[in-house]
Amino acid sequence: MPLAQLISADQLAARLHEPALRILDCRYALDDLDYGGRSYADAHIPGARHADLERDLSGKIVPGVTGRHPLPHPEDLIATFRALGLNNDSEIVLYDDGPGAFAARAWWLLAWLGKRDGVYLLDGGYRAWCDAGLPVEQNAPSPTTGEFHGQPDDNLTIDAAALSGELETPNVTLIDARALPRFLGEVEPIDPVAGHIPGAACVPFTENLDADGHFLSADQLRARFSQQLANRSTDALVAYCGSGVTACHNLFALCLAGYPLAKLYPGSWSEWITDPQRPVA
Structure with a gap:
């Protein structure tokens, strides 16, 4: 199975009922740190959970030592993915507003920890989903703790x-x-x-x-x-x-x-x- 996989909005819509499916909303804006959470609360793809670049997909900044988005500590990242409901056999779809930059960060982090199959980027992101006239929701799914585990490569x-x-x-x-x-x-x-x-x-x-x-x-x-x-x-x-x-x-x-x-x-x-x-x- 290819390491990098795309899924179209229509393909994702046809799979929303699958119990092993997990969707992560990775929307973010460098110039508006509340943008991702606010956008998620306004509307998101049904069943999606929000994964914030700063809070979930980056580690702690050490001024003068690290860059702006250092890698999370592996154990912290594993705990985050579990809190987002991920299992190692989950089918995972990642999206942001459209370009895929923040979704690709989540994809890479999963690959870094060894999850290299069943992970997709939504081609065209949330914009493609909305352009297709597909449904959105405001309520977050019920909390589910996954059993994800991994080892950094x-x-x-x-x-x-x-x-x-x-x-x-x-x-x-x-x-x-x-x-x-x-x-x-x-x-x-x-x-x-x-x-x-x-x-x-x-x-x-x-x-x-x-x-x-x-x-x-x-x-x-x-x-x-x-x-x-x-x-x-x-x-x-x-x-x-x-x-x-x-x-x-x-x-x-x-x-x-x-x-x-x-x-x-x-x-x-x-x-x-x-x-x-x-x-x-």
Whole structure:
């Protein structure tokens, strides 16, 4: 079974009755921290539970040490997934407003803990669901405690020290998921230092999508990423972004294209710049 899987709004609607189905609403906004919870309370896909990026899908920030969205401690994350009703045999559908950036973070966290089958991103997200005229609800489902368990896979991450040691070697292919103006340092609306990690290529996550906000085909994605890889193995690929969130969108898209799951630099740019000795381009 492929690691990265999409499900359409109509396909999800036909499966809402399945007892093993779990739906996580991952809507979030960087400039409005209450947006996700407020949007969920206003209306959500029937049966969905809300998973907040800050509260549920990130760990504690340590100023001057971590990035803006550090990985949660594995035991805390497992407890969160259990509280959201997840089991290891659950069929899990993840969605956000549409682009899939925050849903892809949840997908990556599940893969990191070993849940690599039966996990789907809703293609087009909540917007696609509403555009299809499908029902929504305001009530949260009854609390259900799952029995999810997992073990983090250290092969899926690289830390700043290890990445620093690889920058001048052919052993790493860095892709940055941020938009080109941020990559170039022309604008920086969030972090105190502008620019990018030396040697990185700009591969904006938004370009994994078509004009309607749906993922490109596997062939289109493979053509896109093959230009960046230039015949190099994904074993050397490292994805990063501002804080380790939208990079997961590129990792999901790579898997959709048929590549194996590559590494994430979880701290990303917001962690990289906490040490002034690290180079900036």
